[in-house]
Amino acid sequence: MKYKVLAQACQELEKTSAYLEKNKIISNLLKDTPSEKLEMVVPLLLGRVFPAYVSRETGIGLQQLKKAVGRSTGYSEKEINKLMEELGDLGRVAEKLTEEKKQMTLADETLTVEKVFQNLRKLPRITGEGSVDRKIATVSKLLTSSDPVEGKFIVRTILGDLRIGVAEGRLRDAIAEAFDVPAETVEHAYMLTTDYGKVAKAAAEEGERGLSKLDLSAGHPVNPMLAQRSENIQEVLERMGGEAAFEIKLDGIRIQPHKRGEDFFLFTRRMEDYTHMFPDLEKPAGKSIKPDKAIIDGELVAINKDTGKPMPFQEVLRRRRKYDIRDVAEEIPVQIHLFDVLLSGETTMIEKPYTERRKELEKIIEPGERIKLVEHRILGDPQEIRKFRTEALSMGHEGLIAKNPNSTYRAGRREFAWLKIKAEAETLDLVVVGAFAGKGDRAGTFGSHLLAARQPETEKLKTVSRVGSGFSDEELEKLTEKFEELRVGGKPSNVDSEIDPDYWFKPQEVFEINYEEIQKSPSEAHTSGYGLRFPRFVDIREDLNASSADTVEDIDRLFKEQEKRKP
The missing domain is CATH 1.10.3260.10 (DNA ligase, ATP-dependent, N-terminal domain)
Known part of the structure; x- marks a missing residue:
């Protein structure tokens, strides 16, 4: 297949902003592509x-x-x-x-x-x-x-930026149109495979039947299900029908252990392979996970070797950055705390309700010193829930996660079926899209950064804040070195900004930001419609990427809850 065919389709896509017209262009390209080439054409379209x-x-x-x-x-x-x-x-x-x-x-x-x-x-x-x-x-x-x-x-x-306005959501609809299959079926197949190239090939060759054959595969990461924020326990009980499964919320990094025979893998929320960084977990995990094939969901937590209490998730990332892995394994021991199962042996579990998945998890996991099960309780009494949250906090954890007992595992989705109840001040995870040159003592660095939130329906990143405080001199130097590699020549096509920073970046890194207050912002200032009062850098979220950042809807919900609390 000539590359010119793909390039000309990209040229047409760049010229039109109409959603249906873009879908038609992609759909026609996919139909004209030999099925054996789709696993190359689809990634190139992205x-x-x-x-x-x-x-x-x-x-x-x-x-x-x-x-x-x-x-x-x-x-x-x-x-x-x-x-x-x-x-x-x-x-x-x-x-x-x-x-x-x-x-x-x-x-x-x-x-x-x-x-x-x-x-x-x-x-x-x-x-x-x-x-x-x-x-x-x-x-x-x-x-x-x-x-x-x-x-x-x-x-x-x-x-990494074609500037043609094609993201994964649009591909779903185009594949559905090209091969006459339901968009929901295409999306479900993608949840299982995380690869639209494979999905398109299966749809092209066998339609719905081909898509139904795609399944979870140990050793191949799955987009994790995510939790929405919740303001209070009462809201949780209302959404869950009066009763929910409550789990301790740990301050670690999301981890997805896979077992395939003698092989063991660890994938992060960004679907990065961290297996080689934690060799000390391979034997304990292989022993604790009973089936020959399994995909489990959990949290990787750093443990203070003197007190036995959990340490902040940054310690896990600090260990990841060390070069002498064996030595640092002694210095910063880690544990995996498991809370869900996606694949058990030959059985795919994601369509089964939470209560059934939890029973299966307890059946297939033999807890040990390094592999734990997250504690959970089915509760409906607000007093008991508050008591459980206090216990979790006293153990050094973040709070609780509430889960609908009847909910399925919605891979790659942030759902109200899972709600987090945290005790500390709220923070936002925002995408770094640009920076401003440092002045004075900060000359030679990116002195402040332009941040954006996702708007999933338009697949755009909308600006929210500029942050220049909270950085140490050492952090600024490291971040400048890191982002120098991500500089691009102009504003990325998926960034919606009225602000023109000195530098634009490929939007893939995420900052955790705290703030005093969310404020309404005129659209000419920040395209999200919101701004942050006294924003402050907390950390770079190396466990997240742009697709996992907070949305404009998240900020809108936090703003409304904030306004309710005002006298």
Whole structure:
């Protein structure tokens, strides 16, 4: 399949903002794509070459890409930078310069989807001495073979932002339309596989029957179900019909242990593979999880070895960043506290009610020193619930999670079937989309950051706040180094902002922010309609990504509850 077909479809998608028209373009492309190529075409439509659960970067940044564009077109870095200032998008720069190539090259073979896909996938594997030059040469070769439109979308794919307004929700509807299957069935298949490429291929080859064959697979992460916030116990009982299952809410990082025969895996909420970072858990988990195949849901908690009490989740992340894993395992011991089961042996559990899943969990787990079961109680008396929450807090935990006893496991969804009741001041998890240059003592760093919340229905990130306090000098330096790698030439297509920061970032990192108050903000200030009074940086949430950040709806609900409390 020619890459030109995909690039031209992307060009059409970029030109239209109409939802139904975009769906038609994607649907027609999928129908015209051979089924065996769908697992390449679908990720490329999302601007990536690895599934969402594979945390692998190409390892080639904006400056290296500029060199590749220059090498393939004959233009100098100075000329490219000047055009970047004018166009604000390296993809458009590549398109324009390819149209006006200074140097002639011998015609190369026609670009195919497979050639582009495989070459971009091999970029992370190019390592060692001279790896940067070899990566630039690989990209340059693709660009030399490309026409202007192809070059634009190759560059944008490497940058991770196609600017065509296609996200996973839109793909669901387009797959449903292309292969005449219900959108709900497509979404359910994606919940199980976390891979729209596989879903599209199954739908293309066997329709609904093919989708029904897709199932959970140990060793392949699943998007976890998430909890909504709750203001008080009374609200919980009203939503749950007078009674709920209450579990202790731990201050750790969400973890998904998988067992497949002798193999053991640990996946985070971002679906990153943390297995090699916690080798001390492999034997205890293999012993505690009885079935040969299982997918469990739980929390990874750092434990103070002197007191036996849980430590803040940042300690787990601190251990993750250490290089001498064996030594730090002694310094910061960890435990896994399990609270749900998705797969037990050959039985998929997610469609079964919570009470049945809990019974199965207790049946298949043999608790030990490192593997625990989260304590839970079925309660309907507010006095008993408050007592349980006090107990949880006294043990060093965050509070309680309430779960509807009849609820199924809704993978990848934030549902009111699960409600968290925390005791501490509320914080927000917001996506970092840009930054402002530091001044004075902060010169040379990103002195403050522009933050945004998700709006799922439009698949946009709406600005909420600018934060410049709460950072230590050391944190600012580390964050500047981290975000330098995420800089992009212009505002990302999924960011809705009236504020123009000094730098734009690929929107993938999340800050935890506390604040004094949520305020109504005029749309010209923050596009979410809200702002934060005295925002303060708490931490970078390395366990979250942009798709897990708080939504505008979350902020709206917190604002309304805040206003109710005012005299």
